[in-house]
Amino acid sequence: MTGRRDPKTLRSYRWLGVDDLRAFGHRSRMRQMGFDAQDWDQKPVIAIINTWSEINPCHSHFPERVKWIRKGIEQAGGLPIELPALSLSEPFVKPTTMLYRNLLAMECEELIRSHPIDGVVLLGGCDKTTPALIMGGVSAGLPMIYVPAGPMLRGNWRGQTLGSGSDTWKYWDDRRAGVITDRDWAEIENGIARSPGHCMTMGTASTMTAFAEALGLSLPGASSIPAADANHARMASQSGRRIVEMVWEDVTPDKIMTKAAFENALMVQMAIGGSTNAIVHALAMARRANVDMTLDDIDAISRKVPVIANIRPSGKTYLMEDFYYAGGIMGVYSRLSGVLHPEPVNVGGETMGEIAARGGVYEDDVIRPLDNPVYKEGATVVLRGNLAPDGCVMKPAASEQRFLKHTGRALVFDSYPEMKKEIERDDLDVTVDDIIILRNAGPQGGPGMPEWGMLPIPKKLVKQGVRDMLRISDARMSGTSYGACILHVAPEAYIGGPLALVRTGDTISIDVSERTIHLNVSDDELASRRAEWKAPPPRYERGFGWLSAGHITQADKGCDFDFLETQFGKAVPEPDIY
Known part of the structure; x- marks a missing residue:
């Protein structure tokens, strides 16, 4: 193989190959588990970081997939080692998996750094597992490849x-x-849920696996394959074989995760009608990769790339299984070939230009041509104004279009339980033109920025046939959600952001085309309200929640921990072996 490394340069050689007392201990313990010298001698050791658990339905097929990944690694001459990691089951983990995304990222990074491994297969798919594994993997810096869980079958x-x-x-x-x-x-x-795999709408899971692939971290087409399809098992084996080659070629994440690669991934996210959650995760991953990326960069991409994937919820008809048959993510690449950067290289050693040239579209209503989009601009827009000086996001394609330029009266709730109770009242003073506000649901206030942003329509209005109205919060919303929801307001209310100063009866104006959001209250009145505002009590006094509250950044910075962002500190060195 061209450029093959000397086996003595492998990290695992430092643990297992040298002639000293410590390596003797490592080898004897390997033998204790049934391994022999033929298993590790002049072979790269490949970790399979597996986020399976018995309460994560998105990953219920992972034990079987590990067998195929292991087979591929062994076929290519590597030694597979499975390392279990935090599962982050989106349907079950409370208060929100987002609170623990950074914990999984830390675990992934330290698993890689602290073990005698040379490369890693990252096995995820459920919403936060994808960004968390990538954040940890890029910080650790070893060759890595991402194997996505795949969407479930149609309900x-x-x-x-x-x-x-x-x-x-x-x-x-x-x-x-x-x-x-x-x-x-x-x-x-x-x-509604008929097979293993993550959500088969274009929710956060499908969005983030597509993002990871477009970033260059998965084999071409991997993210589109349904979990139940035999092609998924074959892709797992191919990924196992490829990671061994990547180790010998020393293909590290910094060679893949470039600014151009991130821009490609964001263009794909816009085109597929992807989840608003992708914005927070993209910012966090970019900062881990030391790539300069801001909300303004993301909005600029939104203005030039339309939504072309007719997949729910931005689209009205199809699901991920249909998307796969229509050409999948490679079909999207082919549609975008004139705007994607052609030069970024993926884990397979191909450029985006080469991959896009191989793509095809087999159903034009599922993956639309650029001149017949689902929505004329990208999936996510960024709004700014006195209510969100550091920005907020919206998915306009999934909204009733009349709310994209709107002024309405605010109906304010300070907590989700309060909102949930009041919203069911038949005598609630609310009209379809009002704007529901939920605050104290951000990174610290939630805690963990839960997916509360698709606030329920008041029951009184639901009975009248209303199915959409403008809603604003510092929370996130599920990527499977829809409606005129403005999210990720930064800075959040819990730390004194302007959202904390809104009162019921105030009017708020938004204009998506102008990218503005404005609270129609004078500066003097806002200053008076700020003087009266009192910080709420801490959500946590110990444990991981306490750690998170002290170090989590705001939504416009990606909600990572400040001490983990690569651009603000030096990477942790590899451990010495004594």
């Missing part, structure tokens, strides 16, 4: 296609309005 109810998340919200409102029965609701529950 089904009485012949209708169901999409995870998106149809949950839709039919929940129908049930609240009396349109469907309790029996209907129970049948939907039985039919």
